[in-house]
Amino acid sequence: MKTKTIRIEDEKSGTTTAVYEHPYIVRLCHWANTISLFVLIGSGLQIFRAFPSFGSKVPQTNLIDWPRSLAIGGWLGGALQWHLTFMWIYLATGVMYLGYQLFSGHYRQVLFTHRDFAGVRPMVRRYFFFGPKPQQREAYNALQKQAYTTVVILGVLSVLTGFAIWKPVQLSGLAWVMGGFHWARLWHFLIMIAIALFILGHLVMVALHGWQNFVSMLTGWKKDPEYLSE
């Protein structure tokens, strides 16, 4: 894959390099997804408030009393309207993203493959045990690829488990694969938690990596990326 790298000459600040790291469709999908996930998780929690349990209704064990103020929709019917509206936006965004990645070949920048296994250990030492910083030669290191690849799979699963609990009769085969209606509902919830954990880690890393990194998801361009200076 060819990345667009440029040199910018300026009298005051000297030479700066910049890479066009995030194509337009990727950025568009990223921010559309940010909005959709916010609405879907918020309204999903309001839906969960109607039956905050798994398994049988009688006897019912309420697992959590999630506050209405931290949910979207106000009531079950309202939350379902939000959920059933934004799931289509979420789905369309996902299809557009995956289609673009596949046909542009841009996925090679972020897809975790067997070649990335060797890079995992040094990055784990770096992130979690204050180890030395491994040399970085590409836009994403092995752990980033692993995280971004996993979250795309989680996104696909969130849609599939969602359809399985919305249409367990029309899509009875899909619900069966997930272990039935009860399991599909549990999977849907667990996948939401996994995505929420990803978002948390993602936000920490964004905060640690500074302004230029954040700007690159808005304009596409990243100034002076580390992997070019080494």
Add this chain to the structure above:
Amino acid sequence: MALPTDKGEFEAASRRELLKLLPLAALGAFAVAKFQEPLLKKGLAFSDWMSDKCFRSHHLAPTFKASDLTPLDKFYVNTFDVDDPEVDLDRWSLAVSGEVQKPGTYNLAAIKALPKFAQNTRHICVEGWDVIGRFGGARLADFLAMVGADPHARFITVECADSYYESVDMATALHPQSLMCYEMYDQPLTRKHGAPLRLRMPTKIGYKQAKYLTTLTVTNVLSKVGYWEDQGYSEFYSI
């Protein structure tokens, strides 16, 4: 794209790329009180339209073994008003009208004279819980044939003794598992489960399973959809 070479060009290019994200601001309409409700109604209507288009009229709902049944005493009873609207079971009859050749009143014996079917199917509430129950009764399709209902009509509507009301699209009404249910667990329907007659359609969400039926109308036009639907819940809600 022509690549920028100096600082001015780079900043201009960055601004252009940033502005290309502006279409996303359209989603901000969902945050504006004036647009929010109509937009969400459109979203829900789209979901209903998709559900209607994708409805598999010959696909059967999964059925379950007797050992999978939720015990009757643990079968949660949901009502919107009263548990028992005190229907006079001896004098009960169903008033049938609309696009039918034989309108009139039909008593329970007339419905029981139709072939009886019993099935163990999952009942799912919009709240997210479910029970697996055994339901017995006549096929809605057989009843509609008996009263000479126009199979090309779009809906059937029902009214209930507790002032609940519902509507069902014709494809669902004609589904082989859609029952006019007068038995649960091989016993006559109890009062709190909707005696003497209720709807039981395993392809629909719980609130469509109207109890204590008093009228049935075949129609092409809905003046109202259903008790919960008219408060903002999904109108089609197949599961």
